[in-house]
Amino acid sequence: NAGVTQTPKFRVLKTGQSMTLLCAQDMNHEYMYWYRQDPGMGLRLIHYSVGEGTTAKGEVPDGYNVSRLKKQNFLLGLESAAPSQTSVYFCASSYPQGDGADEQFFGPGTRLTVL
């Protein structure tokens, strides 16, 4: 099993450009998440999905959109990139356990720089 994979690994954008980050998991997990990691701030949740066709906002959703058309894929889009979106982006997935015990499995991350 590949686990959670992310494409691309690195990207440099100019302000105003758009791009899509792809996350794929082969563990048949229901839940998927997008986080961003910034120095001194840990990981912050951008958007998440509890199943195919559903998405919801996390802690820092502004400037991002997501889609979950297939269970195994979760896409994160930046319509008009800004320098404040320079960050490392992590995707994660988990199999829900009713009491919140589910362990999240993380992808390797995508390092995005917006000039």
Next chain:
Amino acid sequence: AQKVTQAQTEISVVEKEDVTLDCVYETRDTTYYLFWYKQPPSGELVFLIRRNSFDEQNEISGRYSWNFQKSTSSFNFTITASQVVDSAVYFCALRVYGNKLVFGAGTILRVKS
């Protein structure tokens, strides 16, 4: 609201020293889970441990041990006889049922040979 505080931004130790990473959490819920993740220089996040709020027993796994104290809302992580390979960023996280995983800011651990 849920909050996790890792007050130690960076810790440096010499190999074979013991080191404790502090984690203090805030929640009003009685049922919750606490996690520790490791992020080595390669960048991926590695799950280390999960503990539920009803289990205050300390846990030991090799050189790693965890001390959970509800009275002080702390879930500290100790590495015994540290090694260079332990150098990483360590994150503590909290999850309350129906809510999302909340991470602390992380502690950078540098182990020098």
